[in-house]
Amino acid sequence: MAGCQRRNTRQRQVVLEQLRACYCHPTAGELYQRVREYLPRISLGTVYRNLDILQENGQAIRLAGVMGSEARFDGRCEPHLHFQCGQCGQILDLQTEYPALDELVGTTVEGHTVTSYQVLLHGDCRTCALSGRE
Amino acid sequence: MAGCQRRNTRQRQVVLEQLRACYCHPTAGELYQRVREYLPRISLGTVYRNLDILQENGQAIRLAGVMGSEARFDGRCEPHLHFQCGQCGQILDLQTEYPALDELVGTTVEGHTVTSYQVLLHGDCRTCALSGRE
DNA sequence: ATCGTTGCAAAATATTTGCAGTTGA
DNA sequence: TCAACTGCAAATATTTTGCAACGAT
Numbered sequence: 001m002a003g004c005q006r007r008n009t010r011q012r013q014v015v016l017e018q019l020r021a022c023y024c025h026p027t028a029g030e031l032y033q034r035v036r037e038y039l040p041r042i043s044l045g046t047v048y049r050n051l052d053i054l055q056e057n058g059q060a061i062r063l064a065g066v067m068g069s070e071a072r073f074d075g076r077c078e079p080h081l082h083f084q085c086g087q088c089g090q091i092l093d094l095q096t097e098y099p100a101l102d103e104l105v106g107t108t109v110e111g112h113t114v115t116s117y118q119v120l121l122h123g124d125c126r127t128c129a130l131s132g133r134e
Numbered sequence: 135m136a137g138c139q140r141r142n143t144r145q146r147q148v149v150l151e152q153l154r155a156c157y158c159h160p161t162a163g164e165l166y167q168r169v170r171e172y173l174p175r176i177s178l179g180t181v182y183r184n185l186d187i188l189q190e191n192g193q194a195i196r197l198a199g200v201m202g203s204e205a206r207f208d209g210r211c212e213p214h215l216h217f218q219c220g221q222c223g224q225i226l227d228l229q230t231e232y233p234a235l236d237e238l239v240g241t242t243v244e245g246h247t248v249t250s251y252q253v254l255l256h257g258d259c260r261t262c263a264l265s266g267r268e
Numbered sequence: 269a270t271c272g273t274t275g276c277a278a279a280a281t282a283t284t285t286g287c288a289g290t291t292g293a
Numbered sequence: 294t295c296a297a298c299t300g301c302a303a304a305t306a307t308t309t310t311g312c313a314a315c316g317a318t
Contacts, residue, residue, distance in 0.1 A: 111260035118199040126245035
């Protein structure tokens with residue numbers, strides 16, 4: 001179903017809307033809970049299917065492999081840095097820019113054409129650092 | 135079991151050995167298959183448990199942001215770029231270096247202390263591009 | 269001897285899918 | 294129309310865990 005004529009369903013709209021409204025890089029399950037406030041009868045399968053389609057459209061990004069075994073999603077698609085705290089697990093968008101990486105997009109690196117990138121910084125977030133947890 | 139005295143078991147040795155011997159950034163299941171050639175009675179649970187411990191030890195990395203729903207692992211821990219092909223899904227290590235990011239390690243970005251990072255480039259690999267697939 | 273580790277099997281999680289009915293273009 | 298989409302429920306896939314036996318130190 002990749003090259004077909006997509007329809008603009010209410011479910012797809014609300015999934016995208018709530019993904020964008022939410023700064024927490026939600027898992028599919030978390031997003032499902034939020035979307036259910038607007039579409040109580042939506043199913044988790046539909047959320048997964050729409051997340052796949054939104055990725056194809058370039059309207060969502062999947063962050064797999066971040067701590068924990070659930071994939072997380074981001075509705076902000078301009079390349080930007082992510083930071084994940086090793087203590088609280090929270091994922092944050094950073095404003096800091098890396099022109100060196102932006103310049104790779106559209107070029108070829110070691111023979112491979114680059115169309116986008118993801119950066120994940122690991123460490124201890126300000127809140128955890130201040131609270132002195134170790 | 136995080137702060138305990140680790141033992142150097144044969145299972146842990148072989149898991150690390152095969153992770154390093156393998157340039158394909160294997161999933162836990164793929165690694166399990168390889169390790170079984172040497173330790174036929176090892177269980178998948180043990181592979182998962184050892185991958186967790188190796189990550190704690192800084193001897194393995196769980197790749198962030200990769201396509202697909204299984205986690206993938208890398209036994210090469212010096213920071214380096216990864217590239218994943220959107221067509222064949224293959225993940226490659228790149229040699230290209232990005233000092234700008236190395237410099238972030240040990241510093242604070244927007245208040246958050248950075249201890250490590252991962253970069254994943256997306257695009258079309260040379261092989262897929264040459265084979266003209268779209 | 270101690271206690272971290274293992275294999276096994278079951279449980280818990282997470283994701284995908286078949287299908288019949290619904291709906292957007 | 295009619296093919297894309299949905300809800301539901303079942304199927305799969307992935308990861309984690311309890312437990313008794315084992316083995317490194």
